[in-house]
Amino acid sequence: MYRYDAIDRALVDARVAEFRDQVARRLSGALDEDHFKPLRLKNGLYLQLHAYMLRVAIPYGTLSSRQLRMLAHVARRYDRGYGHFTTRQNIQYNWIRLEEAPDLLADLASVEMHAMQTSGNCIRNISADQYAGAAADEVADPRPWAELLRQWSTLHPEFSYLPRKFKIALTGSAADRAAIRFHDIGLQLVRGPDGALGFRVFVGGGMGRTPFVAPLIRDFLPAGAFLSYMEAILRVYNRFGRRDNIYKARIKILVHDLGAEEFARAVEAEHAHLRTLGIDAPEAEVERIAAFFADPPFETGLADAVEDGGDPAFAAWLARQVEPHRVPGYRIVNVSLKPAGGIPGDASAEQMEAVADLAERFSFDEVRVTHAQNLVLPHVRAADLRAVYEGLAAVGLAAANLGLASDVIACPGLDYCTLANARSIPVAMAVADRLRPREAELGELKIKVSGCINACGHHHAGHIGILGVDRKGTENYQLLLGGSGAEDASIAQILGPGFTADGVVDAVAKVTEVYLRERRSGERFLDTFRRIGAQPFKEAVYG
């Protein structure tokens, strides 16, 4: 993992001291709320329905055990004993007191964490494939490039007041586990014909009010031109992106209005200039950063087989939660934060500490956060899987539902969020409860629930998406089908008129019945929907 150098540490410590002073001035009345609000937002501190909410950045979803223990400490000391892992691989705390926020940030800084750039019109926390450095299908590790981006984008003066917020995701595999094509910039590491490392560059994806799948604007960007090209994209956006209308200010609107080809031409023209200025990181710096992500001391010659010992629950967990690792004798373990009766993405302080302990003992001290609101232990010996399973089961985290119907993504919704129009968590829990008895039969089924059009619950990318809206003061839910956030990215389409909360759960159940009736051998829900179209589903739901 990356470790802060003196520059990183000084920057974060100075920011904590600055915010401590700003909070003191706010509490004394020297700063009024109008002037203070943008300052607290620059430190990730929002005011939500019940209290202040702090969004803490987890760079490319990577945590050490020490950092996860600190997140547990924050939950216990400053919040109400839990935190909420988000669809951008961050964590949010819902019950923060302003007067305690500086101490909280100082505690985070002690483990090389902060909450900068988790709000505002800047480059937000960089997200990445949660299997980075472990995936059997990986071309190259995206973490060094994500870290390079983190350093480049942190307090970048030119990009601190963009037209709108800006999100970047990376993957090193052809299989997209980071939803890169729903980001402002999506980057896929590839090898060129001569074996050289480079990127496929997608720009202009996003969800929200106007969803787009990002088009490809550069088929092969040599790794040596990485930062200058990123700067060229941001510079074109900063110059031409709209600032007159918040709903048309994201880069996706600019790319759409110009067309991908014209946008790419503008970027190439800017890049022709920028690449001559020495912006790109020297090879030695890239290697310095990459060294932090060198392999842990994997053992060789380990037995690769895993015995389930005739335990059906352990066998189900192995089959669902455990993925191949690129090193023989190791596995990637997915930790579900969607237990029966649980709130998607929520984890108690005790659960965080238990996962941190397991990571320390069995996964070279590493934990990952996924955009699907789960956790990952990336490097577990096959021989240790039973111990990990038992450790997770002891804290209620041994659900075997990865990618199944009860592995629902949900934003905080109207239970917490001041932007929401409807509750998303209880709908997600009700859908999970309804489908859980048949989820093995249903197979891969990605259900995503948002409580408003801003789409933090990724409903546009759900095989089944649910969008909560306010209809004359009451909660109403639209049903969408056919989305995907993976390498076969697509935008879900609204099926028809909306439902009550109970009604949308019934509608989802009917939709799955159509799938079971119509599917062909080997088809996922999404495959069947794409083959037969929306009409049979409409007839079942509205007929």
Next chain:
Amino acid sequence: MRLLTGNVSRTGEVVWWAGDRWSPDVADAVGLEPAEGEALLAREAVAEKVNDLALVEAEPGPDGRPRPRHIRERIRAFGPTVRPDLGRPGRDWR
């Protein structure tokens, strides 16, 4: 009838105007006529002790006391519906 509400600047806690003070319990809230509410809001905005001040529509609750009409404000008053253990004891958002 409206209720005046906001979040305490220092803590973020949700509070309701209770006639002569701010209360964290919506049961203490007093119904306000529009002109009275607007005047109170303007006065409290200057005081800067409570943020995000708003006048919200109210209706009589089951106990006859005024309560917020919209579900959003009822959730603010009673806590997250999915974590009743964190809400106000003995209160129901419905």
